[in-house]
Amino acid sequence: ITARPVVVVEGVDFMHTGLVRKVDHESIKMSLDHHKIVLLSPLGFSPTGQAFNLAYEDVACSTATALKADKLIFLSNINGLFNSAGEHIAEIALPQLNKYLGEHGLPPGDLRSLLLIAAKAVKLGVSRVHLLPHNRDGAVLEELFTHDGVGTMIVASDIENLREATIDDVGGILQIISPLEEEGVLAPRGRSVIERDISTFSVIEHDHVIFGCAALFQFAENIGELACLAVDPDTQGTGDGERLLKRIEARAKELGLKKLFVLTTRTEHWFLKRGFIRSHVDELPKERKSHYDWDRKSMVLIKTL
Known part of the structure; x- marks a missing residue:
C-alpha cells in the first residue's frame, strides 16, 4: 500500500x-x-x-x-440498518440510502464511517458492500447463502431498473410471460388482463427493455398473492428473480400484509429455499380459493413476512 x-x-x-x-x-x-x-x-x-x-x-x-471486486464485506459491531419501525433492512440501493440518511441524518461512530465508505465503494464500481455483525457466529455464510441474510447489503442502482410497471410495459411483460404460458409454467393471461392489473406489477428493466416481472394481489385477510414471477431466459441465474421477490415482499409489508402466498407447478423448490413453506388450498383466502384451478393442481406455498 x-x-x-x-x-x-x-x-x-x-x-x-x-x-x-x-x-x-x-x-x-x-x-x-x-x-x-x-x-x-x-x-x-x-x-x-x-x-x-x-x-x-x-x-x-x-x-x-x-x-474491481464484486463484494466488499465489513465485519464490525454494527448489526446493519433498520427502518423507522425497527425492521431490519436487508438490502438498500444507493439512492435509497441517500434518502434514508436525509430522513435520519448521519449516524454517529462506526456506522457513520462505514456507510460513507460503503457508498464510496459502490460509486467506484464495487457491486455490493455488506455490513455484518462480527459477534454473530456464521454471519458471512448466512449473509451470502440465505435469502434474508443477517446484515445490510448496499448496491448501486436497484431503483433505476427495478420499478413499478406502467401501461407502456404491457408489451414487454407479454413477451416475458407468453413462452412460459405456452409451456404451462404460468397460467394464461391475455393482454386485457395485464392492462387491467398493470398497477399490481413490478418490472426489471435493462436499457429500456423489460427482463422480468412480478405481480402482487392484495386480499382482505392481510395476505397477498405473488403472481406472474418471470424473468427473461437470457438473464436467469443473475439474481433478477430474487430481486423481484424482494420487491414484492417489500410492497406487501408496506401494505401491512402479514403473509404472502404463491401458486406454482414447476418452481416449488426455488420458493422453499426462500422461506416459503408448503401449505394447502384450504389456507388460501376465500376469494382466491373460489378461483383455484383444480385442473392445474398448483402447489400452494406460503411465507410469513
Whole structure:
C-alpha cells in the first residue's frame, strides 16, 4: 500500500496519519492466482519510505475498487440498518440510502464511517458492500447463502431498473410471460388482463427493455398473492428473480400484509429455499380459493413476512 500524509486539516496536524495513494493490485492478483490468502494491515508507506497509519475502511475500499471486486464485506459491531419501525433492512440501493440518511441524518461512530465508505465503494464500481455483525457466529455464510441474510447489503442502482410497471410495459411483460404460458409454467393471461392489473406489477428493466416481472394481489385477510414471477431466459441465474421477490415482499409489508402466498407447478423448490413453506388450498383466502384451478393442481406455498 502506497500512502500519502493527511498533513494539516483545519489547523490540526495529523502527523503520521495517512491516506491510501495506490494499491499494488497486480501483486495481490498474482498471489490470489496462486491460491494464496492476502492479508493487508492498515499501514502504508510513502515513496520515500515513511510509514503512515491508515484507516482500515480506506484500505478495504481502495483495495476492493483496485481489484474491481464484486463484494466488499465489513465485519464490525454494527448489526446493519433498520427502518423507522425497527425492521431490519436487508438490502438498500444507493439512492435509497441517500434518502434514508436525509430522513435520519448521519449516524454517529462506526456506522457513520462505514456507510460513507460503503457508498464510496459502490460509486467506484464495487457491486455490493455488506455490513455484518462480527459477534454473530456464521454471519458471512448466512449473509451470502440465505435469502434474508443477517446484515445490510448496499448496491448501486436497484431503483433505476427495478420499478413499478406502467401501461407502456404491457408489451414487454407479454413477451416475458407468453413462452412460459405456452409451456404451462404460468397460467394464461391475455393482454386485457395485464392492462387491467398493470398497477399490481413490478418490472426489471435493462436499457429500456423489460427482463422480468412480478405481480402482487392484495386480499382482505392481510395476505397477498405473488403472481406472474418471470424473468427473461437470457438473464436467469443473475439474481433478477430474487430481486423481484424482494420487491414484492417489500410492497406487501408496506401494505401491512402479514403473509404472502404463491401458486406454482414447476418452481416449488426455488420458493422453499426462500422461506416459503408448503401449505394447502384450504389456507388460501376465500376469494382466491373460489378461483383455484383444480385442473392445474398448483402447489400452494406460503411465507410469513
